Amino acid sequence: MVDGLKPRPLSGFLLLGILVPIALWFILRPFLDPVPSVPALYTSSGFSILAFVTTLYLVPALGPRFVQANLKGRDLLKTYSTPIPESQGLVCASVYLLSLILFIPFAFSNVFADRFSNQQKSVHGLAIDEFPHHQLSVYLSSIISLMMATLLGFLDDVFDIRWRHKLPVPIIASIPLLIVYFAERGNTNVVVPKPLRPLIGSLINLGYLYMSLLSTFSTNSVNILAGINGSEVLQAITITISVIVNDLLYLPWPIDWRIPLHLLGNQSEIGSEIRIGGVWSAGMAHGSRVLVERHLFSLYFMLPLLGVCTGFLYHNWYPARAFPGDTLCYLTGMAFAVVGIQAHFSKTLLLFFLPQILNFLLSCPQLSGMAPCPRHRLPRFDPETNLLHPSTVAFERPPSMRTSSTLHLLSLLGLTRRTKHPKSGQIFEATNQTILNLFLITLGPMTEKQLVKVLGATQVAGSVFAFLIRYGLAGLVYDGDGR
Amino acid sequence: MVDGLKPRPLSGFLLLGILVPIALWFILRPFLDPVPSVPALYTSSGFSILAFVTTLYLVPALGPRFVQANLKGRDLLKTYSTPIPESQGLVCASVYLLSLILFIPFAFSNVFADRFSNQQKSVHGLAIDEFPHHQLSVYLSSIISLMMATLLGFLDDVFDIRWRHKLPVPIIASIPLLIVYFAERGNTNVVVPKPLRPLIGSLINLGYLYMSLLSTFSTNSVNILAGINGSEVLQAITITISVIVNDLLYLPWPIDWRIPLHLLGNQSEIGSEIRIGGVWSAGMAHGSRVLVERHLFSLYFMLPLLGVCTGFLYHNWYPARAFPGDTLCYLTGMAFAVVGIQAHFSKTLLLFFLPQILNFLLSCPQLSGMAPCPRHRLPRFDPETNLLHPSTVAFERPPSMRTSSTLHLLSLLGLTRRTKHPKSGQIFEATNQTILNLFLITLGPMTEKQLVKVLGATQVAGSVFAFLIRYGLAGLVYDGDGR
Numbered sequence: 001m002v003d004g005l006k007p008r009p010l011s012g013f014l015l016l017g018i019l020v021p022i023a024l025w026f027i028l029r030p031f032l033d034p035v036p037s038v039p040a041l042y043t044s045s046g047f048s049i050l051a052f053v054t055t056l057y058l059v060p061a062l063g064p065r066f067v068q069a070n071l072k073g074r075d076l077l078k079t080y081s082t083p084i085p086e087s088q089g090l091v092c093a094s095v096y097l098l099s100l101i102l103f104i105p106f107a108f109s110n111v112f113a114d115r116f117s118n119q120q121k122s123v124h125g126l127a128i129d130e131f132p133h134h135q136l137s138v139y140l141s142s143i144i145s146l147m148m149a150t151l152l153g154f155l156d157d158v159f160d161i162r163w164r165h166k167l168p169v170p171i172i173a174s175i176p177l178l179i180v181y182f183a184e185r186g187n188t189n190v191v192v193p194k195p196l197r198p199l200i201g202s203l204i205n206l207g208y209l210y211m212s213l214l215s216t217f218s219t220n221s222v223n224i225l226a227g228i229n230g231s232e233v234l235q236a237i238t239i240t241i242s243v244i245v246n247d248l249l250y251l252p253w254p255i256d257w258r259i260p261l262h263l264l265g266n267q268s269e270i271g272s273e274i275r276i277g278g279v280w281s282a283g284m285a286h287g288s289r290v291l292v293e294r295h296l297f298s299l300y301f302m303l304p305l306l307g308v309c310t311g312f313l314y315h316n317w318y319p320a321r322a323f324p325g326d327t328l329c330y331l332t333g334m335a336f337a338v339v340g341i342q343a344h345f346s347k348t349l350l351l352f353f354l355p356q357i358l359n360f361l362l363s364c365p366q367l368s369g370m371a372p373c374p375r376h377r378l379p380r381f382d383p384e385t386n387l388l389h390p391s392t393v394a395f396e397r398p399p400s401m402r403t404s405s406t407l408h409l410l411s412l413l414g415l416t417r418r419t420k421h422p423k424s425g426q427i428f429e430a431t432n433q434t435i436l437n438l439f440l441i442t443l444g445p446m447t448e449k450q451l452v453k454v455l456g457a458t459q460v461a462g463s464v465f466a467f468l469i470r471y472g473l474a475g476l477v478y479d480g481d482g483r
Numbered sequence: 484m485v486d487g488l489k490p491r492p493l494s495g496f497l498l499l500g501i502l503v504p505i506a507l508w509f510i511l512r513p514f515l516d517p518v519p520s521v522p523a524l525y526t527s528s529g530f531s532i533l534a535f536v537t538t539l540y541l542v543p544a545l546g547p548r549f550v551q552a553n554l555k556g557r558d559l560l561k562t563y564s565t566p567i568p569e570s571q572g573l574v575c576a577s578v579y580l581l582s583l584i585l586f587i588p589f590a591f592s593n594v595f596a597d598r599f600s601n602q603q604k605s606v607h608g609l610a611i612d613e614f615p616h617h618q619l620s621v622y623l624s625s626i627i628s629l630m631m632a633t634l635l636g637f638l639d640d641v642f643d644i645r646w647r648h649k650l651p652v653p654i655i656a657s658i659p660l661l662i663v664y665f666a667e668r669g670n671t672n673v674v675v676p677k678p679l680r681p682l683i684g685s686l687i688n689l690g691y692l693y694m695s696l697l698s699t700f701s702t703n704s705v706n707i708l709a710g711i712n713g714s715e716v717l718q719a720i721t722i723t724i725s726v727i728v729n730d731l732l733y734l735p736w737p738i739d740w741r742i743p744l745h746l747l748g749n750q751s752e753i754g755s756e757i758r759i760g761g762v763w764s765a766g767m768a769h770g771s772r773v774l775v776e777r778h779l780f781s782l783y784f785m786l787p788l789l790g791v792c793t794g795f796l797y798h799n800w801y802p803a804r805a806f807p808g809d810t811l812c813y814l815t816g817m818a819f820a821v822v823g824i825q826a827h828f829s830k831t832l833l834l835f836f837l838p839q840i841l842n843f844l845l846s847c848p849q850l851s852g853m854a855p856c857p858r859h860r861l862p863r864f865d866p867e868t869n870l871l872h873p874s875t876v877a878f879e880r881p882p883s884m885r886t887s888s889t890l891h892l893l894s895l896l897g898l899t900r901r902t903k904h905p906k907s908g909q910i911f912e913a914t915n916q917t918i919l920n921l922f923l924i925t926l927g928p929m930t931e932k933q934l935v936k937v938l939g940a941t942q943v944a945g946s947v948f949a950f951l952i953r954y955g956l957a958g959l960v961y962d963g964d965g966r
Contacts, residue, residue, distance in 0.1 A: 069642050070553055090638075098655075101627070104662045140623035140663070144584070147630045151637075155573075158641065159552050172581075179587045180623070 005082050007060035007321055008314060015053050023049035030106075037252055043106040044300050047099045048307035055311030058091050059322050071157065073323055077228060077381040077388065077448050084320060087157040089328025092308040093150040096331065099304045100143055107300060108136045135297065141180035142301065142338045146331060148173040149219070153330030163375075166326075170219040171212045173334055177341060178208050211341050218340070218349075219333025221356035224363060225435060226329070227378030228388075229320040230452045233313045235356070236332040238459040240306045242352040242466065243298060243339060250295040294343040305335050318449040351466035355458050359435040362415060366433055370403050372396065377432040379440055379451070387445040390417060390431040398426045417441055488565050490543035490804055491797060498536050506532035513589075520735055526589040527783050530582045531790035538794030541574050542805050554640065556806055560711060560864040560871065560931050567803060570640040572811025575791040576633040579814065582787045583626055590783060591619045618780065624663035625784065625821045629814065631656040632702070636813030649809075653702040654695045656817055660824060661691050694824050701823070701832075702816025704839035707846060708918060709812070710861030711871075712803040713935045716796045718839070719815040721942040723789045725835040725949065726781060726822060733778040777826040784822050788815065801932040834949035838941050842918040845898060849916055853886050855879065860915040862923055862934070870928040873900060873914040881909045900924055 026046030030039030066072065066085035073086040152169050155161070161169075226232050309332065315322040340349035350357075366373040372393050379388040399407070407430055410416040415438055419429040431437045439454050440446065446454070509529030513522030549555065549568035556569040635652045638644070644652070709715050792815065798805040823832035833840075849856040855876050862871040882890070890913055893899040898921055902912040914920045922937050923929065929937070 065642055071641075097631075098658075101659050101662060104659075105665050136663070137620045137623055140620055140627060140659075143627055143659075144623060144630065147627065147634065148580075151630065151634055154634075154637075158554075159548055175581075176584050176587075176623075176626075179584060180619070182588050 005080070005084075005319070005321060007063065010056060010060075015056065019049055019053050023047075023053070038296065040103075040107045041251075041296065041299060044103060044303050047103055048303040051095050051099045051304045051307035052311045054095050055092055055308045056314060058095065059088055059312060059315045062091055063088070063322060071325070075229070075320060076376065076378060078319065079383045084323055086323040087154060087325030087327050088312070088315075088322040089324040089326075089331060090150070090154055090157075092312050092324075093146075093153075093327055093331045095311075096304055096308045096335075097143065097147055097150065099307075100146070100301070103300065103304075104136070104139070108139065135293070137180055138342055139297070139300075141176045142342060144176040145173050145215075145338060146334050148176065149330040149334035150327060153325070153327035156326040156330070167216065167220060170215040170330065170333060170337070173330070174212050174215040174337060177215075177338065178211055181211075181341075182208075210346075211337070214340055214346055214350075215334055215337035217360075218336040218353065219330055221353060221360050222333055223326065223329040224367075225356055225359045225455075227376065227434075227436065228448050228452050228455075229318040230313060230316050231436075231455055232324050232329055232332075233309050233316050234452060234456045235459055236328070237306065237309045237313060238456065238463060239336060239352045240302050240309060240332075242463040243336070243349065244302050244306065246345070246348060246467075246470075247295040247299045247302065247343075250291050251299075252292060294345075298339040298343040298345075301335055301339050305332065318452060348466075348470050351470055352463050354462035354466060355435060355455075362410075362433045362435060362438065364433075365403070365406055365410075366393075370406065371399070371430065371433070374432070377434050377437075379436055381448075382445070385445070386447055388440060388448055388451055389445045390437040390440045392417075392419070392429045392431050394429050395427060398424075398428075403427075414442065488563070488567075488802070488804060490546065493539060493543075498539065502532055502536050506530075506536070521779065523586075523590045524734075524779065524782060527586060527786050530586055531786040534578050534582045534787045534790035535794045537578050538575055538791045539797060541578065542571050542795060542798045545574055546571070546805060554808070558712070558803060559859065559861060561802065562866045567806055569806040570637060570808030570810050571795070571798075571805040572807040572809075572814060573633070573637055573640075575795050575807075576629075576636075576810055576814045578794075579787055579791045579818075580626065580630055580633065582790075583629070583784070586783065586787075587619070587622070591622065618776070620663055621825055622780070622783075624659045625825060627659040628656050628698075628821060629817050631659065632813040632817035633810060636808070636810035639809040639813070650699065650703060653698040653813065653816060653820070656813070657695050657698040657820060660698075660821065661694060664694075664824075665691075693829075694820070697823055697829055697833075698817055698820035700843075701819040701836065702813055704836060704843050705816055706809065706812040707850075708839055708842045708938075710859065710917075710919065711931050711935050711938075712801040713796060713799050714919075714938055715807050715812055715815075716792050716799050717935060717939045718942055719811070720789065720792045720796060721939065721946060722819060722835045723785050723792060723815075725946040726819070726832065727785050727789065729828070729831060729950075729953075730778040730782045730785065730826075733774050734782075735775060777828075781822040781826040781828075784818055788818050801935060831949075831953050834953055835946050837945035837949060838918060838938070845893075845916045845918060845921065847916075848886070848889055848893075849876075853889065854882070854913065854916070857915070860917050860920075862919055864931075865928070868928075869930055871923060871931055871934055872928050873920040873923045875900075875902070875912045875914050877912050878910060881907075881911075886910075897925065 023046045026042050026049065029042045029046075030036060036042060063085040066088060067083050071085060071087045072083035074081050075084055149170065152173055156166055156169070222232055222235050225235060309328075312322070312324065312328070316324060336349060340346035363377075365371045366377070372395060374393050377393075378391065380391040381388055404427055407416060407418050407427055410433065411418050416433050417431045418427045420426065421428050431441065435458075436451060436455065439451060439458075443454065506529045509525050509532065512525045512529075513519060519525060546568040549571060550566050554568060554570045555566035557564050558567055632653065635656055639649055639652070705715055705718050708718060792811075795805070795807065795811070799807060819832060823829035846860075848854045849860070855878060857876050860876075861874065863874040864871055887910060890899060890901050890910055893916065894901050899916050900914045901910045903909065904911050914924065918941075919934060919938065922934060922941075926937065
């Protein structure tokens with residue numbers, strides 16, 4: 001088993017010989033004629049591939065330094081106790097932040113515009129000289145928030161901040177975001193679902209409260225759905241890909257896309273307008289430059305995130321050679337909050353968090369202190385069979401009436417399993433209420449590798465469902481363009 | 484002696500009862516009539532006082548957590564070996580960055596301008612509605628650089644990066660600064676001293692190279708002049724105060740300032756124009772709004788830095804209860820680079836680094852590998868007398884001719900002391916070439932507390948000398964307004 005803990009092999013030829021040239025082509029493409037309609041997107045893709053390769057190499061290379069600096073942990077669901085480098089999300093964060101910073105001149109300077117104006121101006125299509133330079137401060141404030149999340153996540157790893165103390169940490173990290181929003185007098189109004197409108201009016205300024213809660217949720221919800229190899233990164237990657245797919249729907253594509261929404265029985269104006277061709281009007285943006293810009297902004301943050309997370313997953317996959325630490329959860333959570341807030345699609349974003357929302361709701365009895373909550377709620381490992389079983393927590397005192405009835409209800413729904421005292425009928429043990437335990441209760445014991453695959457499949461299913469709701473059913477709840 | 488290691492007492496009344504109300508008054512003052520001519524400066528001063536109080540409280544409060552997280556060190560120049568919390572510059576950095584971020588809406592939003600326009604417009608004087616909002620991205624990129632310096636400094640403390648590897652670290656941290664500079668097409672031209680102009684033309688674009696070297700220098704030069712209690716912070720504070728005094732010369736003051744430059748024999752136009760009164764034209768800015776804005780920008784970074792450094796010095800003063808770690812050196816060094824670059828007075832700034840330049844020049848033989856360089860070059864402590872003596876380094880091999888003659892020259896100048904083998908006449912030992920050892924060679928052995936005072940006095944003398952050169956003699960080397 002210890003044999004499996006050597007760093008995973010990396011194919012130098014595949015990475016340096018194929019991926020790096022592809023990345024360089026993407027970065028250089030905007031400088032070649034004809035200039036593409038969204039040149040900075042090519043650069044961003046190139047940087048993301050480089051970020052992927054860099055993370056792939058740096059994580060195993062820096063592993064021993066992490067162990068040396070006492071940033072290490074034992075894998076709790078294994079037979080061996082070899083120390084595994086912990087907090088290596090820091091490597092991802094550093095690569096990610098650096099690629100975001102190096103990207104600035106491509107997105108916010110005239111580097112492409114100068115070239116562009118030398119040519120004849122394209123008749124249609126978005127070019128970089130139309131990119132809003134004033135958004136630079138928004139971009140920078142997002143980087144500050146991400147950097148703060150990284151710093152705080154790493155501090156959490158080093159100082160081991162207590163659970164309850166670190167809940168509000170993402171709020172601190174979102175301060176730069178909110179303050180620049182305020183300084184720029186941003187539109188923090190949120191569209192209210194139709195049924196509620198008569199109650200609170202068509203628009204309400206939930207604003208800052210909503211935005212800081214969003215970052216708290218997106219950070220902590222991934223953090224509490226952890227415990228098995230690859231779980232945090234897999235969630236992050238699925239959500240990132242979902243956001244990217246959603247962004248791509250709004251981009252000006254040279255070819256005409258048609259999404260068969262009518263199959264879903266949706267005959268609203270969205271379905272019909274999608275057919276209109278041309279670079280500017282294609283996609284879901286319906287010719288709105290603002291929408292295109294927002295989703296480009298989102299892509300610039302999501303593509304490199306996908307790069308570093310995928311690179312990290314290679315080493316974090318079962319059996320893990322590297323642990324992400326809280327740093328990665330803070331980073332990814334804040335990145336999702338940033339794009340949700342700055343690109344104005346926070347409700348769509350929340351739809352991609354369905355498994356996390358379910359896990360959070362399941363965890364409520366334990367998180368609220370109603371039921372006892374151990375430090376780790378990860379499944380129980382049986383070294384004999386190599387299988388994971390639902391983990392349980394013992395009640396030191398007999399549970400209150402309220403707790404008993406809650407557990408009874410959860411148990412009826414098949415969401416938890418409790419053990420009653422044979423004589424008194426009192427509950428003295430119950431499974432930890434997490435989605436991972438729920439999988440084990442429903443599907444029976446399985447290996448860690450199977451469990452993480454089930455989690456990944458659930459996340460993907462959740463995202464597919466989210467897209468169906470967003471583009472199939474949104475017309476029922478919101479106006480056509482409700483985000 | 485261990486008795487002296489309890490945290491230093493804090494007077495709750497003085498801090499909470501007097502300083503906090505004063506700080507709040509400063510923050511609220513711009514909202515009271517009449518609106519002052521530079522309202523954001525009041526807010527910045529208020530935040531700086533709060534930063535001072537917060538640092539004073541947080542450093543001892545968080546000390547045990549640092550020791551627990553293995554961020555601790557033994558004081559090498561003491562008889563006791565009690566672990567002292569290390570890297571507490573992180574506390575300073577966090578407080579500093581947070582106060583910079585919270586300050587954003589005051590400097591860059593319309594919060595004051597709205598109030599101001601409700602009144603009758605003041606006839607003269609700078610008001611916040613004249614503050615350049617476009618500078619927000621410059622301010623934000625500076626925060627990113629500072630945050631990166633903090634992160635890298637802390638990583639250095641945690642991972643203990645090797646000396647030669649960390650030299651270029653400040654260059655990485657200055658990337659955001661340079662990139663936004665580039666994206667905004669900033670003027671990176673540097674005024675060349677008169678005698679060199681025929682050679683390289685009146686202006687030369689040293690630009691990016693110069694700026695990254697500036698951050699490298701300002702960071703590492705403080706870092707290598709370290710080793711005794713309070714030395715790093717004392718240097719940082721003196722330089723900060725010098726920059727602040729220099730900034731204040733350029734502000735619009737309600738009263739007319741006259742600096743008796745004629746006493747120095749300088750009869751240039753600077754000396755005479757200073758008399759012109761009025762809010763806008765007073766000071767060294769000569770009515771230039773750009774100059775006023777730049778020096779305000781500098782003040783907004785320097786005032787809170789003074790706050791956190793002074794608060795930290797209280798606990799870092801001999802005998803130290805807290806160590807700054809590399810984090811503080813990186814933070815302060817980058818802060819100086821930021822204001823020097825963004826407010827365009829890098830040459831004046833370098834003048835405030837005279838003791839550091841001297842120390843760097845002295846260290847060259849050892850840093851370049853010409854002479855052997857031990858890990859710590861701090862003075863030697865004699866526990867019997869409690870005095871510090873010059874520390875020495877032994878030559879494992881006989882020094883080369885070049886080294887011998889260099890050491891001979893330094894020795895003749897009284898800058899080092901070497902020990903020759905009685906028979907062969909070969910040097911087998913020499914004092915470490917630092918300014919601290921130089922003080923001990925020149926002034927004789929003294930206590931650590933005396934030595935740090937000598938260092939502080941030297942730094943102050945250096946700054947006074949710098950002001951004399953800058954405003955007394957600059958006319959000889961540069962044009963009247965050479966910065």
